[in-house]
Amino acid sequence: MIPSARVAAALEILDDIARADAPADAIISNWNRTHRFAGSKDKRAIRELVYRDLRKGAQYRWLSGLVGGDPTSPRARMIMASEQEGAGTAVARFDGSQYGPPVLSEAELAQVAKLHDMSTGKAPDWVTCDCPEELYGLLASQWPQSVVEEVQALNERAPVDLRVNTMRVNVDEARAALAEAEYEVVPTSFSPIGLRGSEHTNFSTLTPFRKGLIDPQDESSQLVSLLVDARPEMKVIDLCAGAGGKSLSLSAMMENKGEIVSCDTLMSRLSRMEPRRARLGADNIRVQAVEDGEIPEGMEGWADRVLVDAPCTGSGTWRRSPELRWRTGLDDIETYAETQTALLATAAQMVKPGGRLIYAVCSIFNAEGRDIARGFEETNPSFSRVPVADALGSELANRLNAYLELVLTPHRHRTDGMYAVIFERGLI
Numbered sequence: 001m002i003p004s005a006r007v008a009a010a011l012e013i014l015d016d017i018a019r020a021d022a023p024a025d026a027i028i029s030n031w032n033r034t035h036r037f038a039g040s041k042d043k044r045a046i047r048e049l050v051y052r053d054l055r056k057g058a059q060y061r062w063l064s065g066l067v068g069g070d071p072t073s074p075r076a077r078m079i080m081a082s083e084q085e086g087a088g089t090a091v092a093r094f095d096g097s098q099y100g101p102p103v104l105s106e107a108e109l110a111q112v113a114k115l116h117d118m119s120t121g122k123a124p125d126w127v128t129c130d131c132p133e134e135l136y137g138l139l140a141s142q143w144p145q146s147v148v149e150e151v152q153a154l155n156e157r158a159p160v161d162l163r164v165n166t167m168r169v170n171v172d173e174a175r176a177a178l179a180e181a182e183y184e185v186v187p188t189s190f191s192p193i194g195l196r197g198s199e200h201t202n203f204s205t206l207t208p209f210r211k212g213l214i215d216p217q218d219e220s221s222q223l224v225s226l227l228v229d230a231r232p233e234m235k236v237i238d239l240c241a242g243a244g245g246k247s248l249s250l251s252a253m254m255e256n257k258g259e260i261v262s263c264d265t266l267m268s269r270l271s272r273m274e275p276r277r278a279r280l281g282a283d284n285i286r287v288q289a290v291e292d293g294e295i296p297e298g299m300e301g302w303a304d305r306v307l308v309d310a311p312c313t314g315s316g317t318w319r320r321s322p323e324l325r326w327r328t329g330l331d332d333i334e335t336y337a338e339t340q341t342a343l344l345a346t347a348a349q350m351v352k353p354g355g356r357l358i359y360a361v362c363s364i365f366n367a368e369g370r371d372i373a374r375g376f377e378e379t380n381p382s383f384s385r386v387p388v389a390d391a392l393g394s395e396l397a398n399r400l401n402a403y404l405e406l407v408l409t410p411h412r413h414r415t416d417g418m419y420a421v422i423f424e425r426g427l428i
Contacts, residue, residue, distance in 0.1 A: 001038060001039070001042040001045075001099070002097070002099070002100070003092070003093055004092075004093045004094070004095045004097050004099070004100025004101065005042075005097070005099035005100055006042060006045050006046050006049060007049065007078060007082070007093045007094070007100065007101055008099060008100050008101045009031070009035070009038070009042075009046045010046050010049035010050050010053075010078065011074050011075055011078055011101060012031070013027060013028055013031050013046070013050050014050060014053055014074035014078075015074055016031075017050075017054075017323050018072075018074065018326075021327075023321055023323070024050065024051075024054060024321065024322070024323040025321075028046075028047055028050060031046075049078075051322070052081060053074065053077055053078065053081065054322040054323050054326070055130060055155055055322050056081070056130055057077065057130065057322075057325075057326055058126060058127045058129070058130045058131060058132065058133075059080075059123065059127050059130070060076075060077035060078075060080045060081050061077060062123060062124070062127045063080040063115065063120070064076045064077055064079075064080050064111075066114075066115075066118065066120060067080075067111040067112075067114045067115050067118070068107075068110075068111055068114070069108070069111050075101065076108075076111075078101075079094065079104070079108060079111070079112065080115065082094075083112055083115055083116070087116055090104060090108075090112055091104060091109075091112070094108075125140075125147075125148060128148075128152075129147075129148055129151040129152050129155070130151075130152075130155045130325075131151050131154075131325060132325055132326065132328070132329075134329065134330055135315075135325065135328065135329075135330075136151065138330070138333075138365065138367075139151055139364070139365075142365070142366055146411070149411050150364075150409055150410075150411045150412075152411075153319075153409065153410040153411035154315075154318040154319060154325075154364070154409075154410055154411075154417070155318065155319065155322065156319055156410060157319065158218075158319035158320045158410075158416070159196050159197065159198060159414070160196065160197040160198065160199065160200055160201075160216070161188060161194055161195070161196050161197075161216070161217060161218045161219045161222070161415075162174075162178075162185065162194065162195045162196070162197065162214040162215065162216055162217065163191075163193055163194060163214065163215050163216075163217040163222050163249055163252075164193045164194065164195060164213070164214055165212055165213055165214060165215060165252055165280050165281075166193055166252045166253075167251075167252050167255065167256055167280070167281055167282075168211070168212060168213055168281065169213050171187060171192070171193065171194075171195065173213075174195060174208060174213050174214055175187070175195055177207070177208040177211075177213055178195070178197075178206070178208050178214070180207075181206045181207050181208055183197060183199070183201065183206060183208075184197065184198075184199075185197045188219045188222070189219070189413070189414065190219060190223060190396060190399060190400055190413065190415075191219045191222040191223055191226070192226075192396075193222060193249075193252075194217075194219050194222050195214065196219070203216060209279075210279070212279045212280040212281055215245070215248060215249075215276065215280060217245050217249065218415060218416045219413075219414075219415045219416075220316070220362070220408045220413075220415040220416040220417070220418035221245060221246060221249070221362075221416075221418070222249065223392070223400075223406065223408070223415075223418070223420075224246065224307075224309065224358070224360045224406070224418060224420050225246050225249035225250055225253065226253075226391060226392060227358050227360075227388055227391045227392065227406065227420055227422055228246075228250055228253070228305050228307050228356075228358050228391070229305070229356070229390075229391040230250045230253045230254050230258070230260075230305055231253075231254060231258070232254050232255045232257035232258050233257065233258055234254065234258045234259075234304040234305060235258060235259050235261075235302060235303050235304050235305075236250055236254070236258065236259070236260045236261070236303060236304065236305045236306075236307070237260075237261045237263060237299065237302075237303045237305070237306045237307070237347075237350055238250065238260060238261070238262045238263065238307045238309070239263050239290075239306060239307065239308050239309075239343065239346075239347050239350075240263070240264060240308060240309050240310055240311060240343065241262035241263055241264050241269075241270060241273070241287070241309075242264055242269050242270075242309075243269055243270075243272040243273055243276075244262050244270065244272070244273030244276065244277065244285070244287075245276075246307060246309055247260055247262040247273065247282075247285050248273070248276060248277060248280055248282050248285070250307070251277075251280070251282035251283075251284055251285055252280075252282070254284060256281065256282065256283055256284050257284060258284055259284055259286070260284055260285045260286070261285075261286055261287075261288055261296070261299070261303075262285055262286070262287045262288070263287075263288050263289070263290045263296070264287075264289065264290070265289065265290060265291065265292060266289065267287070267289040270287040270288075270289065271287075273285075273287065292342070293342060293346050294346070295346060295349055295350060299350050300349050300350060301349070301350070301351070301352050301353070302350060302352060303350050303351055303352060303355055304352060304355045304356070305351075305355060305356050305357075305358065306347045306348075306350050306351050306355070306356075306357050306358070307358045307360070308340075308343050308344060308347045308357065308358065308359050308360070309360045309361070309362075310336075310339070310340045310343050310344075310359065310360070310361050310368075311336060311339055311340070311343075312336050312340065312361040312362060312363040312368045313328045313332055313333055313336055313363050313365065313368065314362055314363070315328065315362075315363045315364045315365055315368075315417060316361075316362040316363050316364050316408075316409075316416045316417025316418050316419075317362055317416050317417070318417075319410055319416065320416070333365055333367050333368060334367070336363075336368055337367050337368055337371070337372060340359075340361065340368060340372045341372060341375060341376070344357070344359060344372065344376045348376075348380055348383065348423075348425070351383075351425045352425070353425055353426065353427045353428070354424070354425065354426075354427050355424070355425055356386065356422055356423065356424050356425070357383065357422070357423040357424075357425070358420065358421070358422050358423075359372065359373060359376070359420065359421050359423070360418065360419065360420035360421075361418070361419050361420075362416055362417065362418050363417065363418075363419060364409060364417035364419075368419070369407070369419030369421075370405065370407075370419065373385075373405065373419075373421045376423065377423075380423075382425055382426050383423040383424065383425050383426070384423065384424055384426065385404060385405075385421065385422065385423055385424075386422040386423065386424045387403050387404050387422075388402050388403065388404065388405060388406045388420065388421070388422055389402065389403055390422070391422060392406075400413065404421070405419065405420065405421045406418065406419065406420040406421070407419055
């Protein structure tokens with residue numbers, strides 16, 4: 001493929017990403033499947049063009065706005081990005097060839113000329129940090145002393161974290177098995193059941209993965225599972241289980257005993273857990289589809305532990321899914337907060353007296369984490385907060401700088417962003 005054809009393909013994918021809710025990686029993979037004529041070098045180059053826009057989208061939006069273009073247009077941003085490589089690059093790539101994008105219009109040519117004639121000056125912090133302007137303002141009020149460092153860390157490349165399946169091996173044994181498979185890892189900084197690699201690979205080709213010795217899971221999620229403090233004799237509900245990563249982790253903590261009920265509004269999401277459950281040997285899990293606000297029959301006051309890993313903006317995962325920052329607005333945060341509050345109200349009814357409710361979100365916004373927890377405390381006097389140190393142990397809690405709640409960020413902990421808190425229901 002010639003350079004202009006690669007640009008056209010990248011624009012097609014960026015348009016799809018803007019319209020869809022699917023992860024960018026999935027959209028790129030689908031494009032690759034349906035365009036088999038593209039060679040491996042072409043696909044790699046197209047992917048790089050797409051991720052350049054996703055990771056440096058603030059810069060290209062800002063430049064587009066300065067010259068009178070449309071910052072929301074992938075084409076406008078691609079023109080700005082091309083010209084950043086060198087004057088005339090946009091004209092060369094937007095050449096109107098058979099497989100390339102249409103030639104630059106007179107207005108676009110004028111914008112390119114203006115870009116080279118003007119002095120842009122120092123870019124605002126939201127641009128240098130590659131964050132939407134309105135979200136940067138929110139985070140600046142939340143982290144007044146460290147916002148630049150925190151937000152820049154959200155744009156770094158995420159490592160590869162693996163959870164060791166302790167039902168089959170310990171951490172040292174799993175590490176040795178991965179080394180034998182020529183995949184090098186080191187222990188995670190905080191999770192006692194985690195290993196970290198730097199290379200992204202197809203794990204299904206590795207023997208330790210096929211044997212169920214390890215399972216991909218970010219260290220932050222491993223730590224949330226530890227907060228549940230699930231034990232073999234317990235009854236546990238994972239209310240927003242999705243594909244079941246935390247349910248599988250809890251199964252290992254419970255030594256494949258007790259009972260875990262993994263719930264979600266979509267059975268299609270829950271069904272994705274089955275191959276993983278079989279590979280890992282997690283036999284104490286049953287799945288159940290639930291409607292929003294529904295308490296499954298017989299489960300009111302039933303559980304020793306209820307985990308609510310609530311739907312959220314996913315802002316804590318921006319390193320892995322940079323497209324999410326461009327899909328999120330202040331209204332989305334507000335909408336998610338309403339959902340999170342409702343989920344906690346439902347989950348509270350499932351906790352038995354003396355049992356615990358664990359709330360978690362992979363979000364960096366206080367509005368989805370700390371504010372939701374405080375609101376729950378104010379409206380549910382029968383529940384009291386349990387210091388996360390009680391579940392993590394004082395040594396680990398001190399290293400995490402976590403006491404009443406768990407707040408993780410890429411800048412401070414080199415994990416995904418995560419908020420979590422524990423509540424205990426009174427006996428009376």
